[in-house]
Amino acid sequence: MPTDKRPLRFVIIGAGMAGMLAGIRLKERGDTDFTIYEKGDTVGGTWRENSYPGLACDTPAHSYTFSFATNPEWSAFYAPGPEIRAYFEDIADRYDLKSQISFNTEIASCRFVDGRWRIVTTDGRDDVADVVIAATGVLHHPAMPDIPGLASFAGPYFHSARWDHSVGFDGKRIGVIGNGSTGVQIVSALSKIAGTLVHFQRSPQWIMPCPDLKYSDADKQAFRDDPAKIEAVRNGPEASARRARFTAAIIDLDSPELAEIQEIVERNLQDSIRDPDLREKLRPDYRAACKRMVFSAHYYNAVQRPNVEVAVGTIERVEAAGIRMKDGSFHELDVIALATGFRVDQFVRPMIVEGVGGQSLDVLWAEHPRAYYAVAVPDFPNFFLLNGPTGPVGNFTLIDIAEAQWTYIDQLIDLLRAGTCDAVAPSRAALENYEERRTEAAKRTVFASGCRSWYLDKQGVPQVWPWSYAYFQHVMATPNLDDYDLIQRY
Structure with missing residues (x-):
């Protein structure tokens, strides 16, 4: 020193x-x-501010830790939000x-x-x-959307970073506005319990498939016993290759890495969505990675549930009973979640x-x-x-x-x-x-x-x-x- x-x-x-x-x-x-x-x-920052259903990090958990304070206790490859918040709480206590x-x-x-x-x-x-x-x-x-009539909605509405946990969702008619990572995570979670759920999208997103890998007790013990296994997840060949591929893709439009990512997300859409009409509704008209990549193992399954509808287009206004689209269609809703970013x-x-x-x-x-x-x-x-x-x-x-x-x-x-x-x-x-x-x-x-x-x-x-x-x-x-x-x- x-x-x-x-x-x-x-x-x-x-x-x-x-x-x-x-x-x-x-x-x-x-x-x-x-x-x-x-x-x-x-x-905890954003992990304190956000507590919505389905909250998770889209970076591998072992990579989303301080290099000097790794955590063998993660429950999954992509850690849920409450665990990340608990990690930072523990760090604050550990380092006084x-x-x-x-x-x-x-x-x-x-x-x-x-x-x-x-x-x-x-x-x-x-x-x-x-x-x-x-x-x-x-x-x-939080970025509150400038949608005419929002304040006139008769039911509860709130931003994803100001989640109202007093609101019950079981059997309710739910509207989710926004389809970045937050909107995708909320839809994936609430579609399991909603009476009906409408996902409002100004434009669809490419979805990068990712593993829904849970760590067993044996996995955690292996991480405890051998920190090199954590380092392999953080910076091993697979992690390094993934990082190099994405870096090359975003800085060079003509790179083979971007072409590979485009192929992966197109194949994910093609193989995951059975209904050709829904598939085309969910197909973006821009290059993969032009927007921040959305990683999800569950979203395409969620939107194919019979109680879920995808509404792509422009919202005309919010009315007391729901949302009216510019094409004249109307969706009756009990609650609206605003996944509209920051x-x-x-x-x-x-x-x-x-x-x-x-x-x-x-x-x-x-x-x-x-x-x-x-x-x-x-x-x-x-x-x-x-x-x-x-x-x-x-x-x-x-x-x-x-x-x-x-x-x-x-x-x-x-x-x-x-x-x-x-x-x-x-x-x-x-x-x-x-x-x-x-x-x-x-x-x-x-x-x-x-x-x-x-x-x-x-x-x-x-x-x-x-x-x-x-x-x-x-x-x-x-x-x-x-x-x-x-x-x-x-």
Whole structure:
């Protein structure tokens, strides 16, 4: 451990996966002067916010754990949501993080004044920090659909991230709006108990088949006895090949890997859906992986149940008794679940963030959120983002991303610890160069191949990482300090 010359005060915003990672890593370095501010009542981030029926991770469970805290107890290859939440709760206890988390506390503003960050909470408390780590995540501001008449619906309706567990679903007429991973999981679960269920889709999704593999007690014991078996699931030949295939597919429209994925999802549709009319209704008119891939072992079975209907098209309006489509058809409903996603362009907002000279992050992000290699912003010194804008959020495992980003950020913090500088931020030229290269590359990815998705900004440019996993690992390994301004004092 290096000899630190300068004690630093840290504020971490968010006690989800990334915020806990930052706290753990700081404690390992001996940096114990930090507070994690969390707007919710416990840890877990999106796994606290979401509790809908069928909730599961679409990343293999053993890959969705911290590299330093693997878990041999997962019940399935794709872990259910409650187990993931329990994992993060256990991590918080194991690493004694809760004593340094201020729960039910939302940050109203962060302002860089006289070389330090001044933080004010929504309940009026003040704090000060040398370094701010924004680990607010992406999927935490629910996007409510702009559907005429929604408020006039006579029954209960709610967003998937605000699930109302007081509502009973057995035998009810259920409408599910939205068909990303969340909508697919909800339909797969509720179709078993609904009287009738209508799945409303603006456009159908390609479904990637995945194994419904449950781990037996013997499997778990094998994982306990031999951690190498966990590592094989995480980074063995099969996992590496899967990651390499998907990476090559999204960055090159003409790649054989994308052609292979297209063949897999088309065959899945053809082999799974017996009724040719339903099959065509469920056939997307865009390339596979243009939208975030949906993985499911159960959805195609669910939509073929006699009590399930798929409604593809535009909703005209919601009425007191149900939903009327633009084609005039009407669906009587008792309850509506809104699987309509999140406002993914918010990141740290609505928090006010002002950098050097009172420069506003809202102004810098007026067109779309920007950050140098997704982790830092010019004129906002000592302000670092985990899973920030234009990172590989839809490309690779989020925990792997956050761990790599922390390795990068920690090297910048080392400059502050050692007294090399008082503050560090990327130059404006570095951000502009990164954004120019990234934008041109993003236009050549599958995300720009002709579909509507939450990856696209107002100009239709994907706000994603457009390069390979190997390149991400390369640039995260060591910061290029030529692209940074090292400031001695303010």
